[in-house]
Amino acid sequence: MAGKNRTGGKHRLRKVTKSSSQPPVVQQVLIPPDIITEILSMLPPKAFARFRCLSKSFNSFLTESRLIQNLALHPTQKLEIQKLLFNNDHHTCPPRSLNLEKIDLDHCSLGVYFFEKLDLPYVSSSVASCNGLLIDYYYSGTFILLNPSTGEYRSEARPYGEFFGFGYDLTNEDYKILVGSWSNVEHVDHNICIAKVFSFQNKRWKSINPDPSAKLKPIGEGAVYVCGALHWIALDCCHYHSCRYSYYHDNHGRYYRQYISALGGRLCMTMHHSITKSTDIWVMEKYGDAKSWIKLQTICRYYNSDLKYCLSSICYTKNGCIVCRSPYHLGLDIYDPRNKSWSVLEFPRDLQPMCLRAAYEENFVSLRELLGDQIN
Template sequence: MAIPEELMIDIFSRLPAKSVGRFRCLSKLWREILSTPEFIKSHLNLQTNPQQNLLLVAALNTIHTISDVKNGTVSRKIQLIDEWEEAIGSCDGLVLLLNEKSEKILVNPITLQKEKIPDPPLALNKTESHSMHGFGYDGSIDDYKIVVVSYYDTDEYYPDNFDTFVDVYCVKKGVWKRVDNSPYDLSSARRCTGACVSGAVHWLAPSKKQGDYRSVIAAFDLAREVFDEIPVPNDVSMDSGCYQLVVLGGCLCITDAGRSLHQDNNKTDIWIMHEYGMAESWTKFTIDCGYEWSMLKPLCYIGDEEVVLICEGGEVLLVYNLKEKSLKNMVVDGASAYVLDGCVFVESLLSPCFGAP
């Protein structure tokens, strides 16, 4: 007796993305059923506890992925023709990458489908400006959005223009639009990638609203397309550190990436906002890097006690044990020890080329 199609779809929706990909190869009928937009969305929604994966931009600007993150693991080099410089972020299994030409590519590391994102029609001249990026999901319209914040990198020869322009790209619609300029001095955000949490992309920057240029977290709400403010820890000041925002375990995280540059020791402070928007939920831990490593960027947790970090001074992966307060190299077979950047992603069947399975 044949299995009802509804039951078959429910079963397949609970399998890992790689397994579904193999089943697609068994018959034309299964490929059609397992490639519909409805199935792909159902598969994504049913992954209640998705496996954590890492994407790394490694030596020679190559891309590697790691499944089942743990200390002593194996990576897989994926064939993406280009020289990559930055992993901007991930959402629902899609990763936004930046290459050496500052071109944006949206890719699914599991299916290896990719899509080049066009530049905004009002983009500033790349030789006279700088841009920062963010990537996330807008549930109000069921679309993924790329945010580009740009400003003139001015000197005496360039326009006396200190505006910060904001362009938003709706991935499914394939449309750019310019929204209101940022009320924050994002040129002071250390040219960092935006951290996407709770439907907003975040940058740490001085506020121009009150005229006192106090440090705030500028949160660009993807649905409303306006900036809000998120409180920073009391001991964070743009004048006394080299801070950047990242996402760690689904929480907003601040790291003092340059503490070793302005203090006599090589320690890195890391703050985590455990309840989004709640100032009292910030907690801090400090990593003593010693003299071998500095400028640490958190990537993900291993279990409850260990954090994987990129050492931006030595470009290696490290594991910090929160309980033992110990730091060690992370052993990764198949990838160079020289790591430029990275991000966490989940397995999915979602295509960056919307309209194609």
């Protein structure tokens, strides 16, 4: 099998040719690492994990930090979310995952056998996701890093924060957590943001100095990670009203609730209209281009007509339906844009009420290999 070429950085495949009158001739074929990465990026995560057992040299190659990150961020890698993480608010059962491939829209319920029990601690609603890893920020004085695919988790002390974000620093090839809060400063007409960043590479917190003139305050706790950046919805700190978004073109009514998410690898906004009771789903087609916001869908008159609990878009199913966060925690709400219809897949009675905590991709690389040997 392939072995590591320490001088050329390539892997060798030995090709054996036989002749009736001569002994076998061994020819070595060099495969560049970028070609191997291209091949591996097309495979499912479980297959990628099995290849590590082929040989010590191949396992070493597969666990190199740079290769792992290249696979996680590879442009040919599928953007579809593969798993949903659920938790029971009553702590009566452990966290469970649901494979989207198993969802059958022709049935109105989900059996217990659809849910995989995870050997993980209780997962709260304060969760952020990046490359198959989850950060739970709920616990006082600590955060918990989880890999649902491997069942691993780590805890780390954290400072106080009113909002947080979790993502991957492409420049420094490092996973990081941002924690922010607000403080009153003398002679300033608005609160000043105080922020700290935790580096998993250096395993320490570092204070950063945001622009003191900034007057925008994030809504909610967790940020959404898309295209190497963290995103929040923000309010004007001085006048406390929603800012005018670049995608907002409707002057005949007002949106009274907005939710931000990542949908199919794109930045997504779910907007709820106060008059028509409809819901608009916007996505940014070209990241960073404010003019590329397009209205993906308008959902009229959701079955909960008063919209007391509003929808938020989570991910796509394999047939293009949109999975939304359930307002009642009794099922999974799925919208089919082809016929503009809703499907509500009910949870098993012994698992209710189940809460959808996060959507994530499968990642079978261990936390130690992903984050370096410094993590305990």
